[in-house]
Amino acid sequence: MMNITFVDILEFVGTFAFAISGIRLASAKQFDLFGAYVVGLVTAIGGGTIRDLLLDVTPFWMSNTIYLTITALALLWVMVFSKYLVHMNNTFFLFDAIGLALFAVVGIQKTLDAGFPLWVATIMGTMTGAAGGVLRDVFINEIPLIFRKDIYAMACVMGGFAYAVCGWIGTDSIVTQIICGISVFLTRILAVKFHISLPTLKGEEGNS
């Protein structure tokens, strides 16, 4: 018997949203079905895979077919509803933010459980949330989006701060995780709503 918790459902929603983002960008580049599926999968599981390699544990998706299945459903969804996807952009944005928040929490908690300090966990949480998108952009041969605009990965770093504050206050583990997730989610949502972004370095001329 499989028990599916509320957190599982959030994780599936996030996986679905991440896969959709990979599949849509791949299809915009005329990838075939296989290519679109792989890019969707890598977007969804790439960050967690790098995290697990660095933590030296078996990559999470190798013990459960659900991530492959969700990516297949995402591919089907894009094929069937391709004409209406633009109108769902707000929904996908929300799903993506949920995914980002949950992936960050999972990444941070898993790293702390493995005995690493919070600063390592924050990096791992950020990677869990954002590295899949970097791999996606490398595969479609674009400069990774998260390096250029928007508060995205930085929202995961905020989640790390939330952990630190909760640890200082002394809230219990579940409460800490919820506060962390909400911090990531709100940072992401508010940054987009109020067009908050990080400054760009002034490029030097002709020196590289």
Place this chain on the structure above:
Amino acid sequence: MMNITFVDILEFVGTFAFAISGIRLASAKQFDLFGAYVVGLVTAIGGGTIRDLLLDVTPFWMSNTIYLTITALALLWVMVFSKYLVHMNNTFFLFDAIGLALFAVVGIQKTLDAGFPLWVATIMGTMTGAAGGVLRDVFINEIPLIFRKDIYAMACVMGGFAYAVCGWIGTDSIVTQIICGISVFLTRILAVKFHISLPTLKGEEGNS
């Protein structure tokens, strides 16, 4: 004393063909000899290396110099015969298909031996066969070829199906591996011969 089996010879042929493909694409981009060697090597051993990292075993090429040697021979080959390489395209295509088949079988078998289920093994077999080419294309700054056209990685997935069918029938391990390899090889050859390819997703307009 080293015993070289028929399978070893096939593996060397495949490694040689994969290295050649990397070196030729690198030289088309004016890479220097070192760059061409590295891209050839990564094409040949990249897929198996990622597989071994995911399986948490020592990367296969770290215990045998043969892969570096074969890549060096491939580099020499391209330097000496560069004018005639175009006329050898059919031969290289055949060698590449042999390599793909054998890499897929090795990847699947190694993963099963490590105790993972067949669906994980199929992914690993596909990665062993196709991920080197993806790394090659990332290094030469092109969109990975296997995401855009031809049945290539999908041929490895067919090898996974062949394993499943053989397991269901109950053939012994050697026979299963042979049937798997032939399935991958034939799928690849027939797909190219009859111009079979996967459909492309209809890209949405202006939404990414």
Place this chain on the structure above:
Amino acid sequence: MMNITFVDILEFVGTFAFAISGIRLASAKQFDLFGAYVVGLVTAIGGGTIRDLLLDVTPFWMSNTIYLTITALALLWVMVFSKYLVHMNNTFFLFDAIGLALFAVVGIQKTLDAGFPLWVATIMGTMTGAAGGVLRDVFINEIPLIFRKDIYAMACVMGGFAYAVCGWIGTDSIVTQIICGISVFLTRILAVKFHISLPTLKGEEGNS
């Protein structure tokens, strides 16, 4: 109490130089502060991370915050002195060569200590020195520089030869490491000073 040795200082200088190179190239592509920081960090620690993954040990930067701190200082440095950076190019080149030499020595020694033969150690030393720059170039969507010009990674290979010669002569470990580092450093410096580079493969026409 932390004891900082002369080797540590060289390593910090190298890390700083590598991070600067990543941050400058990222800022030339209009990356935001986060993106520039990540690219700087990956340039500095990427090679050693891949090495540690292949050796199956915990990535070195996960047990010491110094690498993140140095990258932050490098970012600050670029922000404050951006106008004067061009005039510091010779200094950075020197720092980078020091970093390359030291990273190569560290990579080779760590691999030998893990029980691998020298040829594996030479590859690992080369990766420690040069793979971070490859990741940097993939992230900024350029063809990796080290594949196209200059003796860079090859200087690390020279370090491996120096190890072999020292082992044959029978010098002790510290002397061997110093000679290796000097070999890498001098190879790099002399190659640039005398415009020595590897030949390029003659690309075939229209075959890729």
